[in-house]
Amino acid sequence: MxxxxxxxxxxxxxxxxxxxxxxxxxxxxxxxxxxxxxxxxxxxxxxxxxxxxxxNRQARSLRGSKTNVIGVLVPDLGTGYIGEIMHGIDTELGVAQFDLMLFTTHRTAIKEANYVANMVRGMVDGLLLVLPRNPADYTGTLTHRKFPFVLIDHQGNSDPCPAVGATNWQGAYNATDYLIKLGHTRIGFITGSMDLGAATDRLDGYKAALRVNHISEDPRLVCEGTFFQPEGYSGACALLDIDAPPTAIFASNDAMAMGAMDAVRARGLRIPEDISILGFDDVPQAALVRPALTTVRQPLEQMGRVATQMLLDLLHDPSKHLDRIELPTELIVRGSTSSPKDKAG
Amino acid sequence: MxxxxxxxxxxxxxxxxxxxxxxxxxxxxxxxxxxxxxxxxxxxxxxxxxxxxxxNRQARSLRGSKTNVIGVLVPDLGTGYIGEIMHGIDTELGVAQFDLMLFTTHRTAIKEANYVANMVRGMVDGLLLVLPRNPADYTGTLTHRKFPFVLIDHQGNSDPCPAVGATNWQGAYNATDYLIKLGHTRIGFITGSMDLGAATDRLDGYKAALRVNHISEDPRLVCEGTFFQPEGYSGACALLDIDAPPTAIFASNDAMAMGAMDAVRARGLRIPEDISILGFDDVPQAALVRPALTTVRQPLEQMGRVATQMLLDLLHDPSKHLDRIELPTELIVRGSTSSPKDKAG
DNA sequence: TATAATTATGGAAACGTTTCCAAATCAATT
DNA sequence: AATTGATTTGGAAACGTTTCCATAATTATA
Known part of the structure; x- marks a missing residue:
């Protein structure tokens, strides 16, 4: 050299x-x-x-008015859920030779919308919004300013805009139907944050499967949570305390399912012999836990990849009109579910 | 408006x-x-x-030759471990009005060193290297080019350079000593990747505590892992299979400790009545799992904050000479450890 | 009142590229 | 040999700032 x-x-x-x-x-x-x-x-x-x-990147950007950097806004890090999505984003950006600027919501909780609208301007060519809480705050501004962006995992309950999600309703429906086919008739459900479209869709899917199978809804079997593990624990405890406790518990995400597993074990009950547990997401940990968790797989990594591709598309042709895409969920059967043991036995 | x-x-x-x-x-x-x-x-x-x-950030940077962006190189995301560190970094950067550019190692595994040396040049004012695998590859170049950087959580086994770590030896010593004081004499140990200083230090701390307490080392009680959860499971299985199985298992990180918990439960043994489990790190999940995990707390969030402050210092005064800093670890006693039950009982 | 000292402002160069236009070189065609 | 056409190269402007120097305006001092 x-x-x-x-x-x-x-x-x-x-x-x-x-x-x-x-x-x-x-x-x-x-x-x-x-x-x-x-x-x-x-x-x-x-x-x-x-x-x-x-x-020199700045000189190049200054002249060419493109930075080859895209911004990613996430609520936080450290969950397997976000980690998987980030992995997908990262992979796809890598092949496209883009760099990644990270913004976390907890850091600027208050002025999030302003932040998105201003700070980011000129620093990045586009924006990926992961699990946005109230995207209505910025999607308007961004659309108006013709700033390229894609939402990841948020139900477009407002104006249509580029977004990637998963078939939450169908996933919950299939999972519930699977439990019913196993012979369960009393199935507990722990919801996610009900202000998120994904959470309501999952609840609706659960209810629809009950209805189709002619099982009447019991409100005591539905228990509200906000996607955090401790609520899985407390939710499961509450469900086990009612008169005719469920023989299966379906939690709206894996974190709560793992909380529920702990609660069930703390009662001295066995999984799946006494109680079946079912989650949603299929985070990496779901396969590592014992018994391994039966869950509805969201293709998180793929969602990250697809969203990134959409954004790069948008960068390439800003006039392109993209809409919400839903990727299929899939039931992953592992060891935490089985037929209920015969009550008479 | x-x-x-x-x-x-x-x-x-x-x-x-x-x-x-x-x-x-x-x-x-x-x-x-x-x-x-x-x-x-x-x-x-x-x-x-x-x-x-x-x-316009590029114009400003171009003229002033500083970007107000710092780069963070992490092996991956999605683990509670990295998440905590990132949180600390992020918080501190927020108050200093810096932005964060994220680079993941898995993305450019091969040319990591080159990447650090070149790509980053001009894009960021400084670099935070989280859990670097073989930092010797770049610390030389970076030092030579006088590019500000700080290592997080790596044993400075090579030349001295700015770094933040934790008292791994002391933490492991204290934890082992605590188990001995509880009455355990056969304590299994699952190591981390032995190419990392942190892993060898923890093993040495464990051995030192045994020695001081006049307990002879039994090589069969030490079982090698690489910090991943499945190795906690298999490691614990191996330890439980030997002639006089341990009454306590000390895993080199929380992920492996959780794997070990699953293994113990799969054998129908109770935690902590039959076997005590002890981890290292104190990731957020350690407190959520049941029984809650007794562990050696690394102040991860604080490590991220301190490293960031060091880097900002360095940016402010490049001539400053900073060395490795070690933050104290702390034993957090929760429900996964207790005195061994009397063998005669 | 004239001069010096201070403060506020304008003007222009510089940062390191990209891109456009014109000039120069060269080969090919008539 | 002269014209055309294609290809390669040089030169300069532009991107949006910051910063330095000089000038203008203001106030204080003699």
């Missing part, structure tokens, strides 16, 4: 001088412009390599 | 024209320069507000 002076900044003009060409030519070499003689290209390339040239 | 034309870009020159002042004056207003008449300041501020002016 003959790197000359790695610490001092080597710009395009240095390269031009040393290569005996003009700025324009160097730029053309960098950007693979056709209009440059093979011989020149090679010579300039060699000089760049030797000098350890690295393009 | 009298925002004029939010979508078209309003620059400093527009503001200057409309405010009847020069570019320089507008810039001074923006940057709170003292040399501007109060009256002028107010007038210009009002114009900026009316026109919805937002500074």
């Amino acid at each position: 003959t790197k000359q002076n790695p610490s001092s900044k080597v710009t395009i003009v240095e390269v031009a001088r040393r290569g005996g060409v003009s700025l324009g030519t160097v730029s053309r070499v960098i950007n693979n412009d056709v209009h440059v003689a093979p011989e020149t290209r090679e010579r300039v390339s060699k000089v760049m390599q030797e000098m350890g040239y690295v393009a | 009298t925002k004029q034309n939010p979508s078209s870009k309003v620059t400093i020159v527009e503001v200057a024209r409309r405010g009847g002042v020069s570019l320089g004056t507008v810039s001074r207003v923006i940057n709170n320069d003292v040399h501007v008449a109060p009256e002028t300041r107010e007038r210009v501020s009002k114009v900026m507000q009316e026109m919805g002016y937002v500074a």
